[in-house]
Amino acid sequence: xxKEVDRLLANPYLETLAFYSVTILALVVFLALWNLVTKYxxxxxxxxxxxxxxxxxxxxxxxxxxxxRFSMLNNDTLFETIVWSCYGFVLLLAxxxxxELLTPRFKIDEQVKQDNRAxxxxxxxxSVSISxxxxxxxx
Numbered sequence: 001x002x003k004e005v006d007r008l009l010a011n012p013y014l015e016t017l018a019f020y021s022v023t024i025l026a027l028v029v030f031l032a033l034w035n036l037v038t039k040y041x042x043x044x045x046x047x048x049x050x051x052x053x054x055x056x057x058x059x060x061x062x063x064x065x066x067x068x069r070f071s072m073l074n075n076d077t078l079f080e081t082i083v084w085s086c087y088g089f090v091l092l093l094a095x096x097x098x099x100e101l102l103t104p105r106f107k108i109d110e111q112v113k114q115d116n117r118a119x120x121x122x123x124x125x126x127s128v129s130i131s132x133x134x135x136x137x138x139x
Contacts, residue, residue, distance in 0.1 A: 026089075058124060066128070
């Protein structure tokens, strides 16, 4: 079975389709988890035009895809790519919680829900930055 999969993934078109499909599926799962972690409904807030939520969520999307990018470049198998990407997502969530801990004067989720764009932008930058740090360590 593994030999057949390896043979199929030797075709660059099928390999791209496999990595693309897994990335999209993982992105959907990770965003569902992100929605559970926040104290607001991400998609309802985006629908209302909440730019701070869109920035924070956009940062997660960019961060997740960037970690997948590094994982694809540095790993031989689809499984290794998935493992590293899951680990990277956990680290992105950890960075968000650390950001929350480092701002005791206010709650990040409350500020983002209230469309505080400065906080949404900082959340975006943290996610993007951490994704590069995680990506650099992917082996």
